[in-house]
Amino acid sequence: MKAIYIDDVMNGFGEKYNLTIGKEYDILSDNDGFVDVVDDKGERQKNLFKSRFAIINGDKSMKKIKIRKWEDLVGMHSEDKWGNKTEVYNIYGITIMLKSYRKAYKSENRSIYLDENVDGLSISGIKGGRERVLEELKMCGFDVEFIKKPVLTDEQKLELRYLKKLHKRKWLTRNDGSEKPRSWNNKPTKQTWCWGFGENSETKLNYDFISWEDDEPWSIEELLEN
Numbered sequence: 001m002k003a004i005y006i007d008d009v010m011n012g013f014g015e016k017y018n019l020t021i022g023k024e025y026d027i028l029s030d031n032d033g034f035v036d037v038v039d040d041k042g043e044r045q046k047n048l049f050k051s052r053f054a055i056i057n058g059d060k061s062m063k064k065i066k067i068r069k070w071e072d073l074v075g076m077h078s079e080d081k082w083g084n085k086t087e088v089y090n091i092y093g094i095t096i097m098l099k100s101y102r103k104a105y106k107s108e109n110r111s112i113y114l115d116e117n118v119d120g121l122s123i124s125g126i127k128g129g130r131e132r133v134l135e136e137l138k139m140c141g142f143d144v145e146f147i148k149k150p151v152l153t154d155e156q157k158l159e160l161r162y163l164k165k166l167h168k169r170k171w172l173t174r175n176d177g178s179e180k181p182r183s184w185n186n187k188p189t190k191q192t193w194c195w196g197f198g199e200n201s202e203t204k205l206n207y208d209f210i211s212w213e214d215d216e217p218w219s220i221e222e223l224l225e226n
Contacts, residue, residue, distance in 0.1 A: 001026070001027045001030070002024045002025065002026055002027065003024065003025060003027050003035070003037075003053035003054060004022065004023065004024050004025075004053060004054050004139055005019045005020065005021055005022070005023055005024075005025060005052060005053055006021065006022075006052065006053060006054050006139050017039055017045055017048070018039040018040040018041045018043070018045075019037070019039050019040060019045070020040060021139075022135065022136075022139050023040075025037040025038065025039075025053070026038060027053075028044065029046075030050075031047075033049070033050055033051075034046075034047040034048060034049065034050055035047075035048055035050050035053060036048070037053075054139065054141065064143045064145070065142055065143065065144050065145070066144075066145045066147055066215065067144060067145070067146060067147065068146075068147050068149065068216075068218075068222075069222075070091050070096065070114065071091050072216070073088040073091065073096065073137075073142070073144070074088055074089070074090060074091055075087075075088065075089075076088045076142060078141025078142050079141065085100070086098055086099070086100050086141055086142075087099045087100075088142070094113055094114040095111050095112070095113055095114070096111065096112040096113075096114065096133065096137075097109065097111055098111070098112065112133050112136050112137070113133075114133055134146070149222075149223070150207075150209040150223070152223060152224075155205060156205055156207065157224065159203065159204060159205050160220050160223060160224055161224065163183050163203070163220065164220050164221070164224070167183070167185075167201075168185050169183040169184060169185060169220060170184065170185060170186070170187070170219065170220055170221065171183065171184040171185075171186075171187050171188060171217040171218065171219060171220065172184070172203070172207065172210055172217060172218040172220060172223075173188055173190075173195040173210065173214065173217045173218070174207075174210045174211055174212050174214070175193075175194040175195060175212060176193060176194065176212040177212070178202075178212075179206070180202050180203050180204075180205070180206050180207075181202070181203050181206075181207050181210045182195065182200045182201060182202050182203065183200060183201055183202075183203055183220070184198055184199070184200045184217065185198060185199045185200070186198040186199070187217060188200070188217055190214075190215070195217070
């Protein structure tokens with residue numbers, strides 16, 4: 001069995017273990033609340049807190065998430081085989097705030113900084129830009145795919161502005177098997193076979209990026225933003 005080292009920790013002598021954050025290690029012994037691993041120098045380290053590791057591909061698979069903006073992560077939860085849980089509880093400016101609930105250990109707060117040029121970070125802060133953030137989230141059990149904002153044609157922009165201004169439309173979705181999307185006044189929810197409910201109508205133009213596979217409707221306001 002393998003697990004990823006996710007939280008740095010000191011040994012009984014106030015020294016750091018020879019373990020690398022984000023690296024996968026073989027679990028040699030799995031006791032109640034503790035594990036044994038072989039460190040980067042090939043030495044066996046005994047009775048390390050299990051809370052410092054996470055089994056990403058254990059009994060509970062990694063949570064795959066598609067997002068259009070970082071704020072979409074707020075409220076997301078992940079859980080590994082050992083019951084270690086991580087929640088994205090807030091995003092403040094350039095900071096993604098995580099709360100970890102480690103089994104047989106206290107809860108901990110961590111921060112990930114979206115800007116790789118931020119100075120004066122706390123010990124728990126991790127920086128490195130978007131790719132580094134995605135790697136860190138993956139370590140916490142979130143397999144995130146960032147969906148790039150689609151580029152609209154002039155005709156599509158014109159139609160969306162028309163729908164927004166004259167018909168008060170705010171959202172776009174596509175039903176299963178439909179040739180064109182539908183526009184909505186109120187935010188719809190995804191049902192078994194279609195999106196519902198409320199006032200809606202089919203768009204005149206097609207929008208290829210809108211799919212029945214979408215978990216959330218598309219915001220017309222956000223699509224029209226530069």
